[in-house]
Protein backbone atom coordinates (compact mmCIF):
# COMPACT_ATOMS: atom_id res chain seq x y z
CA UNK A 1 0.00 0.00 0.00
CA UNK A 2 2.67 2.53 1.09
CA UNK A 3 6.21 2.04 -0.19
CA UNK A 4 9.04 4.29 0.86
CA UNK A 5 12.34 3.75 -0.95
CA UNK A 6 15.66 5.34 -0.05
CA UNK A 7 14.20 8.50 1.46
CA UNK A 8 16.70 11.14 2.52
CA UNK A 9 15.68 14.48 4.02
CA UNK A 10 17.89 17.40 4.99
CA UNK A 11 17.62 20.49 7.13
CA UNK A 12 20.22 22.70 5.44
CA UNK A 13 23.37 20.60 5.19
CA UNK A 14 22.29 18.14 7.90
CA UNK A 15 20.74 14.88 6.70
CA UNK A 16 18.20 14.16 9.46
CA UNK A 17 17.01 11.09 7.54
CA UNK A 18 19.20 8.87 5.39
CA UNK A 19 18.18 6.29 2.84
CA UNK A 20 15.08 5.12 4.72
CA UNK A 21 12.95 2.38 3.18
CA UNK A 22 9.78 0.94 4.63
CA UNK A 23 6.40 -0.37 3.63
CA UNK A 24 2.94 -0.55 5.13
CA UNK A 25 0.52 -3.16 3.85
CA UNK A 26 -3.23 -2.80 3.59
CA UNK A 27 -4.84 -3.05 7.05
CA UNK A 28 -1.46 -3.19 8.79
CA UNK A 29 -0.44 -1.28 11.93
CA UNK A 30 3.22 -0.32 11.68
CA UNK A 31 5.14 1.39 14.45
CA UNK A 32 8.06 3.76 14.06
CA UNK A 33 10.13 3.88 17.21
CA UNK A 34 13.49 5.22 18.30
CA UNK A 35 15.12 7.73 20.61
CA UNK A 36 14.60 11.49 20.53
CA UNK A 37 16.08 13.11 17.48
CA UNK A 38 16.27 9.83 15.55
CA UNK A 39 14.39 11.30 12.60
CA UNK A 40 10.91 9.82 13.16
CA UNK A 41 9.04 13.09 12.68
CA UNK A 42 11.25 13.92 9.71
CA UNK A 43 10.33 10.61 8.07
CA UNK A 44 6.58 11.14 8.57
CA UNK A 45 6.89 14.77 7.42
CA UNK A 46 8.70 13.70 4.25
CA UNK A 47 6.02 11.09 3.48
CA UNK A 48 3.23 13.56 4.27
CA UNK A 49 4.58 16.31 2.02
CA UNK A 50 5.42 18.70 4.86
CA UNK A 51 9.08 18.70 3.89
CA UNK A 52 10.61 17.98 0.50
CA UNK A 53 12.75 14.83 0.42
CA UNK A 54 16.22 15.29 -1.03
CA UNK A 55 16.28 11.75 -2.42
CA UNK A 56 14.04 8.72 -2.61
CA UNK A 57 10.55 7.82 -3.63
CA UNK A 58 7.18 7.43 -1.91
CA UNK A 59 4.40 5.48 -3.58
CA UNK A 60 0.89 4.90 -2.31
CA UNK A 61 -1.28 2.28 -3.98
CA UNK A 62 1.32 2.32 -6.79
CA UNK A 63 0.99 6.09 -7.44
CA UNK A 64 4.14 8.15 -7.01
CA UNK A 65 3.27 10.65 -4.27
CA UNK A 66 6.81 11.90 -3.59
CA UNK A 67 6.73 15.59 -2.64
CA UNK A 68 2.96 15.91 -3.06
CA UNK A 69 1.30 18.63 -0.99
CA UNK A 70 -0.61 17.55 2.14
CA UNK A 71 -3.90 18.39 0.40
CA UNK A 72 -3.08 16.24 -2.60
CA UNK A 73 -2.16 13.42 -0.21
CA UNK A 74 -5.48 13.75 1.60
CA UNK A 75 -7.21 13.36 -1.75
CA UNK A 76 -5.14 10.23 -2.38
CA UNK A 77 -6.24 8.73 0.96
CA UNK A 78 -3.28 9.55 3.21
CA UNK A 79 -3.79 11.66 6.36
CA UNK A 80 -1.43 12.76 9.12
CA UNK A 81 -2.14 13.52 12.77
CA UNK A 82 0.83 15.82 13.36
CA UNK A 83 3.01 16.09 16.43
CA UNK A 84 1.52 18.54 18.97
CA UNK A 85 -1.90 18.09 17.34
CA UNK A 86 -1.97 21.44 15.49
CA UNK A 87 -5.69 21.96 15.85
CA UNK A 88 -7.17 25.42 15.31
CA UNK A 89 -7.63 26.83 18.82
CA UNK A 90 -10.04 29.62 17.85
CA UNK A 91 -12.34 27.37 15.84
CA UNK A 92 -14.95 25.12 17.42
CA UNK A 93 -14.71 21.35 17.50
CA UNK A 94 -17.21 21.13 14.65
CA UNK A 95 -15.34 23.69 12.54
CA UNK A 96 -12.05 21.84 13.05
CA UNK A 97 -13.70 18.62 11.93
CA UNK A 98 -15.25 20.27 8.87
CA UNK A 99 -11.80 21.52 7.84
CA UNK A 100 -10.55 17.95 8.13
CA UNK A 101 -13.26 16.96 5.66
CA UNK A 102 -12.62 19.61 2.98
CA UNK A 103 -11.45 17.03 0.49
CA UNK A 104 -14.57 14.85 0.69
CA UNK A 105 -17.95 15.53 -0.96
CA UNK A 106 -20.50 17.43 1.22
CA UNK A 107 -22.80 14.43 1.71
CA UNK A 108 -19.89 12.24 2.76
CA UNK A 109 -18.63 15.02 5.05
CA UNK A 110 -21.98 15.17 6.84
CA UNK A 111 -21.94 11.40 7.23
CA UNK A 112 -18.41 11.48 8.65
CA UNK A 113 -19.31 14.30 11.06
CA UNK A 114 -22.11 12.13 12.47
CA UNK A 115 -19.71 9.22 12.73
CA UNK A 116 -17.16 11.32 14.66
CA UNK A 117 -19.83 12.63 17.03
CA UNK A 118 -20.84 9.05 17.73
CA UNK A 119 -17.34 7.65 18.11
CA UNK A 120 -15.83 10.53 20.12
CA UNK A 121 -18.46 11.18 22.78
CA UNK A 122 -16.33 13.75 24.55
CA UNK A 123 -16.16 15.78 21.35
CA UNK A 124 -19.89 15.63 20.75
CA UNK A 125 -20.38 17.15 24.21
CA UNK A 126 -18.12 20.07 23.22
CA UNK A 127 -19.22 20.45 19.61
CA UNK A 128 -19.54 24.28 19.76
CA UNK A 129 -16.61 24.89 22.10
CA UNK A 130 -13.43 26.53 20.68
CA UNK A 131 -10.76 23.85 20.47
CA UNK A 132 -8.40 25.98 22.57
CA UNK A 133 -10.55 25.14 25.60
CA UNK A 134 -10.14 21.38 25.24
CA UNK A 135 -7.96 19.35 27.59
CA UNK A 136 -4.89 17.59 26.18
CA UNK A 137 -6.75 14.29 25.83
CA UNK A 138 -9.74 15.92 24.15
CA UNK A 139 -7.47 17.86 21.81
CA UNK A 140 -5.69 14.65 20.79
CA UNK A 141 -9.03 12.98 20.05
CA UNK A 142 -10.01 16.00 17.97
CA UNK A 143 -6.73 15.83 16.04
CA UNK A 144 -7.34 12.16 15.27
CA UNK A 145 -11.01 12.73 14.41
CA UNK A 146 -10.05 15.63 12.14
CA UNK A 147 -7.67 13.36 10.23
CA UNK A 148 -10.38 10.67 9.99
CA UNK A 149 -12.71 13.24 8.40
CA UNK A 150 -10.81 12.79 5.14
CA UNK A 151 -11.71 9.06 5.18
CA UNK A 152 -8.04 8.04 4.88
CA UNK A 153 -7.02 4.53 3.91
CA UNK A 154 -3.64 5.21 5.51
CA UNK A 155 -3.50 7.20 8.73
CA UNK A 156 -0.14 8.40 10.03
CA UNK A 157 0.16 9.61 13.61
CA UNK A 158 3.07 11.39 15.24
CA UNK A 159 3.38 10.72 18.99
CA UNK A 160 -0.37 10.41 19.68
CA UNK A 161 0.11 9.54 23.36
CA UNK A 162 2.67 12.26 24.13
CA UNK A 163 1.87 14.28 27.25
CA UNK A 164 -1.36 12.43 28.04
CA UNK A 165 -2.43 11.06 31.44
CA UNK A 166 -2.18 7.22 31.66
CA UNK A 167 -5.93 6.68 31.25
CA UNK A 168 -5.87 8.73 28.05
CA UNK A 169 -2.80 6.90 26.81
CA UNK A 170 -4.90 3.73 27.15
CA UNK A 171 -7.63 5.38 25.14
CA UNK A 172 -5.24 6.27 22.31
CA UNK A 173 -3.98 2.68 22.09
CA UNK A 174 -7.55 1.33 22.17
CA UNK A 175 -8.34 3.68 19.31
CA UNK A 176 -5.37 2.36 17.32
CA UNK A 177 -6.82 -1.13 17.82
CA UNK A 178 -10.27 -0.02 16.72
CA UNK A 179 -8.91 1.67 13.59
CA UNK A 180 -7.04 -1.52 12.73
CA UNK A 181 -10.25 -3.51 13.16
CA UNK A 182 -11.86 -1.20 10.61
CA UNK A 183 -9.22 -2.31 8.14
CA UNK A 184 -7.34 0.96 8.05
CA UNK A 185 -3.57 1.00 7.60
CA UNK A 186 -1.66 2.92 10.27
CA UNK A 187 1.90 4.20 10.52
CA UNK A 188 2.48 5.48 14.03
CA UNK A 189 5.46 7.24 15.61
CA UNK A 190 5.47 6.51 19.32
CA UNK A 191 7.90 7.30 22.13
CA UNK A 192 6.14 4.63 24.18
CA UNK A 193 7.96 1.89 22.27
CA UNK A 194 6.92 -1.08 24.44
CA UNK A 195 3.26 -0.17 24.23
CA UNK A 196 3.45 0.50 20.51
CA UNK A 197 4.99 -2.89 19.86
CA UNK A 198 2.04 -4.52 21.61
CA UNK A 199 -0.44 -3.08 19.11
CA UNK A 200 1.77 -3.16 15.99
CA UNK A 201 1.91 -5.87 13.40
CA UNK A 202 5.46 -4.74 12.68
CA UNK A 203 7.74 -1.88 13.58
CA UNK A 204 10.83 -0.07 12.34
CA UNK A 205 13.51 1.26 14.65
CA UNK A 206 15.16 4.53 13.68
CA UNK A 207 18.43 5.75 15.08
CA UNK A 208 20.49 8.78 14.04
CA UNK A 209 18.47 9.18 10.86
CA UNK A 210 18.67 5.56 9.72
CA UNK A 211 16.39 2.54 9.97
CA UNK A 212 18.47 0.07 11.96
CA UNK A 213 15.98 -2.74 12.58
CA UNK A 214 12.57 -4.03 11.61
CA UNK A 215 10.39 -6.90 12.72
CA UNK A 216 7.41 -7.88 14.82
CA UNK A 217 7.09 -6.62 18.38
CA UNK A 218 8.18 -10.01 19.70
CA UNK A 219 11.27 -10.05 17.48
CA UNK A 220 12.33 -6.50 18.29
CA UNK A 221 11.79 -6.68 22.03
CA UNK A 222 14.10 -9.72 22.15
CA UNK A 223 16.99 -7.77 20.57
CA UNK A 224 19.49 -6.81 23.24
CA UNK A 225 21.13 -4.26 20.96
CA UNK A 226 17.85 -2.31 20.92
CA UNK A 227 17.47 -2.31 24.70
CA UNK A 228 17.97 1.47 24.96
CA UNK A 229 15.01 1.98 22.62
CA UNK A 230 12.71 0.51 25.24
CA UNK A 231 14.20 1.73 28.48
CA UNK A 232 12.46 4.71 29.95
CA UNK A 233 9.15 4.05 28.21
CA UNK A 234 7.24 1.68 30.41
CA UNK A 235 4.37 -0.52 29.36
CA UNK A 236 1.96 1.12 31.77
CA UNK A 237 3.12 -0.45 35.00
CA UNK A 238 6.50 1.19 35.37
CA UNK A 239 8.39 -1.87 34.17
CA UNK A 240 10.31 -1.89 30.89
CA UNK A 241 9.18 -4.66 28.58
CA UNK A 242 12.53 -6.42 28.82
CA UNK A 243 12.24 -6.74 32.57
CA UNK A 244 8.76 -8.26 32.18
CA UNK A 245 10.00 -10.77 29.65
CA UNK A 246 12.54 -12.16 32.10
CA UNK A 247 15.92 -13.61 31.24
CA UNK A 248 16.51 -14.84 27.72
Ligand code: ATP
Nearest residue numbers: 011014016034035036037038039040041042043191
Ligand atom coordinates in the same frame (compact mmCIF):
# COMPACT_ATOMS: atom_id res chain seq x y z
P1 ATP B 1 11.57 13.53 18.71
O1 ATP B 1 11.04 12.30 19.33
O2 ATP B 1 12.47 14.30 19.62
O3 ATP B 1 10.56 14.39 18.00
P2 ATP B 1 12.40 12.48 16.15
O4 ATP B 1 12.90 11.10 16.07
O5 ATP B 1 11.03 12.75 15.66
O6 ATP B 1 12.61 13.03 17.60
P3 ATP B 1 13.16 14.55 14.33
O7 ATP B 1 12.27 15.56 14.96
O8 ATP B 1 12.79 14.01 13.02
O9 ATP B 1 13.43 13.36 15.34
O10 ATP B 1 14.62 15.21 14.24
C1 ATP B 1 15.72 14.55 13.61
C2 ATP B 1 16.92 15.51 13.63
O11 ATP B 1 16.68 16.63 12.82
C3 ATP B 1 17.25 16.03 15.02
O12 ATP B 1 18.64 16.11 15.14
C4 ATP B 1 16.65 17.41 15.01
O13 ATP B 1 17.35 18.27 15.87
C5 ATP B 1 16.79 17.83 13.57
N1 ATP B 1 15.70 18.73 13.15
C6 ATP B 1 14.38 18.47 13.25
N2 ATP B 1 13.66 19.50 12.74
C7 ATP B 1 14.55 20.41 12.31
C8 ATP B 1 14.44 21.70 11.69
N3 ATP B 1 13.26 22.23 11.39
N4 ATP B 1 15.59 22.35 11.40
C9 ATP B 1 16.80 21.82 11.67
N5 ATP B 1 16.98 20.60 12.27
C10 ATP B 1 15.87 19.92 12.58
